Structures are given as structure tokens and as C-alpha cells.
Amino acid sequence: MTALVTPTGVVVAPPGLDHDAWLAARRAGVGGSDVAAVLGMSKYTSPIELYLDKVGELGEVPRSPELEEAAFWGHRHEPTVARVFAERTGFGVVEGPGMLAHVERPWMLANVDRFVIEQDSAPSSLLEIKTRSAFQLDEWLLGVPDGPALQTHWYLAVTGYEHAHVAALLGGNRLVIHRVTRDETLVEHLVEIVGEFWQNVLDRVPPAVDGSEATAALLGHLHQGRPNAVTVADPGDVLPLLERRRELKAREQRTADELREIENRLKYLAGGAEIVKVQGSVAYTFRQNGPLSQKRFTAAHPDLAQQYTHRVDALDTARLAAERPDEFRAHRARRLVVPKESTAA
Structure with missing residues (x-):
């Protein structure tokens, strides 16, 4: 039997593995x-994307340059944050022996950033390190936000520790x-919910497609469209979705019309004033600080428009499509278009 390195954790992969391993x-x-993705709480990864990753069917999904840059700096700052955490707390900090799994549930995995030595010479808790924008400072001052809190509790579930530490570098300065104390009820819920997800992975039962932006982004990259290929779908699957889409589109239009009416009435009440007060306080403003109407400006002042017009470098998409149609098509986004129903009798 593999030896325990934490109260319930065993090493299943050593550090320094190559990327594929x-x-x-x-x-x-x-x-x-x-x-967080299993629970539908991640902005960047949906349950269906995670499922496809686990069954080896995801393929290469491009990651935004912003996320790549954030991950790069998070990795670079990790040793510094760990060192300063040790200096400020007086605790020892050591790197772990690799990827851990729960001794009884080997599908529960943990890649712990650091282990913390609070007494004697053996680790007694773990350290999770985060690097975040300064705009998130207020949220972090109130406690550990939901995503990192869930991740930390999962590591507590895997390792068996009773508490953990989370150190977040906000804005670089x-x-x-x-300190996060183990919540046994939360741990039990996580093990149950994530366990159901993992069983579905083993049984090849994908989660439902949700309405998240992460899923929308995934579906835009998941399949390369085959020109004029046809899928014959089950009417029971497609027709209810199309009907619900029509209902939502109609509601969306009604809401847009109602909102425009309300805003028009507020603009009318403002008249020529830019500030409207009610009971001594500013209720709303109607300032002339929106985008410039280039068409009206050019018509009114053609000489000035010519003076302030400059050339910009832009990709010649028409030429690209004509001369390199395969490359052009390969990088076009896929759009969902539902034909309008005929109103003819």
C-alpha cells in the first residue's frame, strides 16, 4: 500500500512530469x-468542457492571451508569495511531493501549492497561493472568494488536514x-456532488449543455464546421428548443421596446438640461458626452473631417477570402442562424 504523506493523501504522480504525462x-x-467548473461556478470552464477534457475528447481549445499572461505571472510570483507568507506568519513552508490523491477515493486529486509546518517538523496544513487584480482587493478583504474557497476545501478533503492558509497577492503590492477551517458538511457535499460527476465521466454520460459564456466559447471552437454538411436531428430535441428560442426572442424585443420608451420619456423630461434632480439628489444625467456621430460630423464639416482622417493598418479580409479561402474559413466563427418562419397563408 502506498504510504500516506498527509492524513488521507498519497502521492500518485511525482513533480516534474512532462506536459503529456x-x-x-x-x-x-x-x-x-x-x-468550480463541476458546480457551474467557473467563468472560464463549463461542466461540459471539463467532462470532454476528462474523457479525452476536448482537443485543443485556444486560451485567451489575458488568461495566459495571468497564469504566467501567477506561476512566477508563487515562490515570492510563499516566502513572504513564511516571513509574516513564522511558519515553515515546503514544496509538496507531487500530485496527491485521497487514499480511499483515488479520483480525488490535489496539486497543493505548498505545505505549511506550524509545529515540530512535519507539515500540518497547506497553503494555497493566488495572484489577482487590485480590483478584487475589497472582495478578498472580506474573506476567501467562492472559487478559491471551494478549491481550498477540496484540498482539505483530499489531504485530510483540518485547516489551510490562503495567501493572495492583489495588484502586485x-x-x-x-486561515480556512475545514467545514465537514461542505466537504461531504463536495465529495458527493463531484463524485456524481466523476461517475458520469466513467459511464460516459455528459452533463447538460448550459447557458454559460464558457459553454458558448467552447462550442465556437469544439467542432470545425464541414461545408454544407447536414445533421438529421430528432424533432423532439430540436422543435421545443426552437419554440422556446422564439418566445425568448419575442420577450427580448418587448423588453427592448419598453426600455427604449422609458429612456425616451426620461430624456424628454430632461429637456435641454444635462442634470435632473429629484428631492435634492441627482436622479439621472443626460449629457452630450456619447460617441461622436462621424457621419453627421463629416456631412457638416467635410474639410475638418478630411483633416482628422488617418489611415490605419487593417487585415484585408476580402482579399484573404479570395486568395486563401481555406485559411479564411478555418478561422471564421460559427454563427447560429434560425430562418424566419414564412407568414404567407
Whole structure:
């Protein structure tokens, strides 16, 4: 039997694996960074994307340059944050022996940032390190936000520790440290919910497609469209969705019309004033600070428009489509278009 390195954790993959081996190890279970996606609480990964990743059917999905840059700096700052955490708390901090799994549930995985030595010479808790924007400072001052809190509790579930520490570097110049005490009820719920997801992975039962932006982005990259290919779909699957889409589109239009009416009435009440007060307080403003109407400006002042017009570098998409149609098509986004129903009798 593999020796325990934490109260309930065993090593299932050593540090320093190459990328392919590390991905294979990740697909053997659910890690802390996956938990928010399982619960539908991740902005960047949906349950269906995580499922496809775990069954090896996801393929290459492009990651935004912003996320890549954030991940780069998070990795670079990790040793510094760990060192400063140790200096400010007086605790020892050590790197872990690799990827851990729960001794009884090997599908529960953890890649812990650091282990914390609070007494004697053995680790007694863990340290989760985050690097975040300064705009999130207020949220972090109140406590650990939901996503990192779920990840930390998952690591507590895997390792068996009773508490953990979370150190977040905000804006590159503010370190916030929180102690997270194990909530056994939350741990039990996470194990149950994530366990159901993992069983569905083993049984090849995908989760339902949800309405998240993460799923929309995934579906835009998941399949390369085959020109003029046809899928013959089950009417029972498609027709109710189309009907519901029509209902929502009609509601959307009604809401847009009602909102425009309300805003027009507010503009009418403002008249020539830019500020409207009610009972001594500013209720709303109607200032002339919106986007410039280039068409009206050019018509009114053609000489000035010519003076302030400059050329910009732009991709010649028409030429690209004509000369390199395959490359042009390969990088076009896929659009969902539903034909309008005929109103003819």
C-alpha cells in the first residue's frame, strides 16, 4: 500500500512530469481547479468542457492571451508569495511531493501549492497561493472568494488536514492572508456532488449543455464546421428548443421596446438640461458626452473631417477570402442562424 504523506493523501504522480504525462495524471480524477467548473461556478470552464477534457475528447481549445499572461505571472510570483507568507506568519513552508490523491477515493486529486509546518517538523496544513487584480482587493478583504474557497476545501478533503492558509497577492503590492477551517458538511457535499460527476465521466454520460459564456466559447471552437454538411436531428430535441428560442426572442424585443420608451420619456423630461434632480439628489444625467456621430460630423464639416482622417493598418479580409479561402474559413466563427418562419397563408 502506498504510504500516506498527509492524513488521507498519497502521492500518485511525482513533480516534474512532462506536459503529456501531467495531463494524463489530471484526467485520472478531479482536481481542485476543476471543482468550480463541476458546480457551474467557473467563468472560464463549463461542466461540459471539463467532462470532454476528462474523457479525452476536448482537443485543443485556444486560451485567451489575458488568461495566459495571468497564469504566467501567477506561476512566477508563487515562490515570492510563499516566502513572504513564511516571513509574516513564522511558519515553515515546503514544496509538496507531487500530485496527491485521497487514499480511499483515488479520483480525488490535489496539486497543493505548498505545505505549511506550524509545529515540530512535519507539515500540518497547506497553503494555497493566488495572484489577482487590485480590483478584487475589497472582495478578498472580506474573506476567501467562492472559487478559491471551494478549491481550498477540496484540498482539505483530499489531504485530510483540518485547516489551510490562503495567501493572495492583489495588484502586485498587497498580500492578504486568510486561515480556512475545514467545514465537514461542505466537504461531504463536495465529495458527493463531484463524485456524481466523476461517475458520469466513467459511464460516459455528459452533463447538460448550459447557458454559460464558457459553454458558448467552447462550442465556437469544439467542432470545425464541414461545408454544407447536414445533421438529421430528432424533432423532439430540436422543435421545443426552437419554440422556446422564439418566445425568448419575442420577450427580448418587448423588453427592448419598453426600455427604449422609458429612456425616451426620461430624456424628454430632461429637456435641454444635462442634470435632473429629484428631492435634492441627482436622479439621472443626460449629457452630450456619447460617441461622436462621424457621419453627421463629416456631412457638416467635410474639410475638418478630411483633416482628422488617418489611415490605419487593417487585415484585408476580402482579399484573404479570395486568395486563401481555406485559411479564411478555418478561422471564421460559427454563427447560429434560425430562418424566419414564412407568414404567407
